[in-house]
Amino acid sequence: MSAVDTFFIPLLKIVIVLNATLVAVTYMVLLERKVIAWAQSRLGPMRVGPYGALQPVADAIKLMIKEDITPVKADKWVFTAAPIISMVPALIVYAVIPFGPEVSLFGRKVALYITDVNVGLLYIVSVASVGVYGIILAGYASNSKYPLLASLRASAQLISYEVAVTLTLVSVIIMSGTLSMVGIVRAQEHAGVWYAFIQPLAFGIFFIGGLAETNRAPFDLPEAEQELTGGFHTEYSGMRFALFFLAEYANMIVVSSVATTLFFGGWLRPFPNIAALGFLDIVPSWMWFLVKSFVFLYIFIWVRATLPRYRYDQLMRLGWKVLIPLAIANLVITGIVRVVMLGAGG
């Protein structure tokens, strides 16, 4: 292995993925504003650039030159750390997300993922759950009442949904027999079917849990503008506020990517086992991945435009009384079926 393979290419990949993510995040904001505007029979941003295409640039400039206020009574260190704690996990999760298989690029074999860890899924779950501490700490450090209520809500939400989501992931691990993200896609290729069709319930719970984990409507309780006047970021301004904002969108992309990888075959084309559909391979693998992720992102936005918000106690009830029991039942059934099939030589 040359220095190019071990050092230069991974570094290049990291730079590309990070930048692509940040650009995608800013444009997610625009996309959300546009899609919601269309749902609400409005136009959305139209002034900056053609059809508002440069709006993210204008937003970024505005947020960067805004005064950065730290309340006098805030806990300064935690107040500063909170947005960073929110943003960083959302970005480093991309390290294990496979955008495609190994491809030949300029006569060199390049894998379309930064790294393939054998505990990839575990890594995602653990890193992603750190992000919520950002919200909890922000609410605590602001030393203000509304953010405090928001951070209480966030901790409750974290506990309720983390469990259900992780349990559904275990079902997927049982199916694939690996924790590696690449391995899970390979397993789906081998099985010839996307796991969403074998594990529809797990996918449903994962998606609902994903909405809750990313604090998106109808579970955007820690933010709840109409109740808590912005919730945890009430006291934040300028770029620190922007970090929270961007972290939310980065997390949306993470959840979409993970859903795509685990349940919708990652970079695989539809029906990977039907040879007659081989012509679909013209579309590059990473393209399939992006299209599938985009569909989820669109659903995220669509849900936000349609549904009212759950109440705090109802969210807890849904989590503990509906999703977790269902996830456990799904896990047990998956386990039994798997053992029976293996016993039958499957």
Added chain:
Amino acid sequence: MQAETVRGAMFDTDELVINMGPQHPSTHGVLRGVLRLDGEKVVDCDVVIGYLHRGIEKLSENRNWTQIILLTDRMDYVAAATSNVGYCETVEKLLQLEVPRRARYVRTILCELQRIASHCLWVGTHAMDIGAMTVFLYAFRERELILDLFEEFCGARLTYNSMRIGGLPQDIPPGWDKKVLEFCSIMDTKIDEYETLLTHNRIWLERTKGIGIISGEEATGLGLCGPALRGSGVARDVRKDEPYSAYDEMQFDVPVGTEGDTYDRYLVRMEEFRQSLRIIRQATEGIPEGPIVGKVPRLIKPAAGETYHAIESPKGELGYFIVSDGKSTNPYRFRVRPPSFCNLQGLRRLVRGHLVADVVALIGSIDIVLGEVDR
């Protein structure tokens, strides 16, 4: 209000006193609620008003009878036409003035259009408070059509000054009645659209059913009126009980709720949309020919005496109590019974024991306008 330590809890916990308003996105203006919270549960709520007090009642005692119409616009500014009509009818009652039938019909149409506009604003903001943001823009889209109709009738879009003592300021523009009927057919389908998004939505049901239950008896005792009272099953509607304008000639039903919760108040208002359309259709199709102003004296100077007259504004019973001393050209005493103010009295009772998220739902559910509360 002092925070008290809650005794008997597993750990001694402190109540959190939190100011909701006067700057808060969901208190519909400058309402201030001082909430005492145990966790997220509301132990008690002090409602503080007065941030929008402009002294309209006192001001009116120094204006002549016609000038006051303009002041009534500024009370319930999302239903200015109703306030205009209520005031003019009170003065007419004081003057014992006969209003031509055509004028009464147009007043009925305006009042009902205004009711729809006001309810549009209500359904939008109420849904927005609960997190359904799309309904807000849909409802405002239809409200815009009504504002266009008003603009064509009287030139203004918010504070109309659209009525005169004894009749109308001007006749309806040619073709206006056709546009009103056109609007009715558009609105019919749009109400279904709002209901698709809300009425059977699981989250909406969970957020509104069983929230702020109040019995008819208690609601009457607190002086609630309008849809907030009818949601509790009391069929009190001034339009039916003491008909004014041309309501005695109209066919319509008064929808009432059964449970008295936020959902019932929502359903009552949604049905009122449909009943208002029914009234508008009847009134527009049956508009009689004739004069638009009665025999109004050159100088309005009612004989000494007092009178109370109430109408059904979109928010409830809007009453005017006016005393004339018979000597001056302005009222001796001018007093308004604003429905929002009376409904707001119920808020403290309604929110107790519910969660913070329900407070905004309940403020939306009683449909207040602070301009009218404070006057």
